[in-house]
Amino acid sequence: MSDALINGLAGAGGGIIAQLITYPLQTVNTRQQTERDPKKERRKLGTIEQMCQVVKHEGWDRLYGGLTPSLVGTAASQGVYYYFYQIFRNKAEAAAFEHKKKGFGDGSVGMFSSLVVAALSGCVNVLLTNPIWVVVTRMQTHTKKSQSSLAKSIAPEESILSAVEPPPFGTSHVIQEVYDEAGVWGFWKGVFPTLIMVSNPSIQFMLYETLLKKLKEKRALINKGNNTVTALEIFLLGAVAKLGATVVTYPLLVVKSRLQAKQVTGGDKRHHYKGTLDAIMKMIHHEGFYGFYKGMSTKIIQSVLAAAVLFMVKEELVKSARWLLTKEVTNTVRSKPP
Template identity: 80%
Template structure:
């Protein structure tokens, strides 16, 4: 099994675990980002309070709306990203060693090369998985009408059922979303928000650049202090992943909001604020109708969700890679022994 495949599978596994842990936060954050009405101040509510509001009015299941396609998207996204990241990283390492042989550099991959590797991996990932995230965003922002929100009290069961059948939309599953997106814009509808998403590759690029830089420095310091051992603990990986994601999220958050606005269902009404024709149209309308505050809606929730998810992902991924390499090495040793016998 190649090192790239090991990293790809480990990344997919780590991403799934991180997604399961932080998904309710992601749902609330997506709703905060896509709230277009400046008169509404839902994003000013505490994250936990908003989660309670969703549970109260729509039920627990709405916190996990779109979970299945999201897990598929996460596994695909992380798998594709780590697979191509390792391939591009290996090429960068070979190039760095070749440069060293002619007297340029010390043979290690520099910060700029790390940034380029992460950016290329991110672009491949975005182009292949964007349709999945369009579906996930639609399902996360879908709001369910419940009996608690019906007007009046003391209605008969038959009357309540009649009202619900009139106001509550039909089941909103993955197939429904796919049909809806295709009906609105055809095949290209599944690549809505791809421009800001491609620009958003700077987020994991910055994240991995910071992570690799901090990890390299930590290993060098550890090797000096412990006589050649550069081992890093799972907790240290967790903290490095959290710090790297925090820095990347703060820098790129406005692009994330624009992407979510474009991928959410467009409300085609007389209110121009609710419909975006494209990336620049969304940016101009957000500035005009909401001010620069609109680009930072839900940022505190996103920081908590993304930092926790990234920290868990890095920790689990590194442990899975170590485990896989250990098992492969053990298997190779046993095979060699059996051949000698």
């Protein structure tokens, strides 16, 4: 099994576990980012209070709305990202080694190269998985209130049944809704700010790799060559790296969520965005720069916790996979007759 495949599978596993732990925070954060009702904005709810409100009025299941496609998206995103990250990283390391042989550099991958590697991996990931996140955003922002509005719009003979039990709103319904609104290209809504947001994992991995390298160097000096890093230290490094990246790129995340959420075609034109630039201009005009940072405290908690768990689990899975492969090879060699 190749190192790239091991990292890809480990990244997918770590991403799924992190997603399961932090998903209610993601749902609340997406709603905060896409909230455009002035009456609701006057009374700002805290993260925990808003979670309680969702449970009280809509039930526990709404905190996990879109969980299934989100887990698929997380597995696909992390798997694709880490797979291509390791491939591009291997190429960067080979190039650095060649430069060292020619008398340039120390043979290690520099900060700029790490940034480029993360950016390229992120672009591939975004282009392949954006449709999944459009569906997830729609399901996270869907409320029973909007479902009741949908029920009122159906045929009269069906309205009595709908009053008792609103029509279902699952993954297939969201896919049909997005397609009816904008066709196939509707699944790539928000892709432009998302591509720009590639800088988030780029900054994150640049910080993480730099901090990890420094820590290993320091550990090697103290422990005479032993540079082993613990799971807790990986957790903390991942948290710090994600915190820095999130603070810088959060406004783009808000714009992306606004574009991917269901657009209001009638009534208040402030709620309808034709594209990235239109969304930015309307948000500045009607909400000010505060609008770009809605729900940021929730996002910091969620993303830092998720990234820390992801890094810790991924590193442990990679170590376990390599240990199992080494053990398997060793047992195979020993079992062969002399």
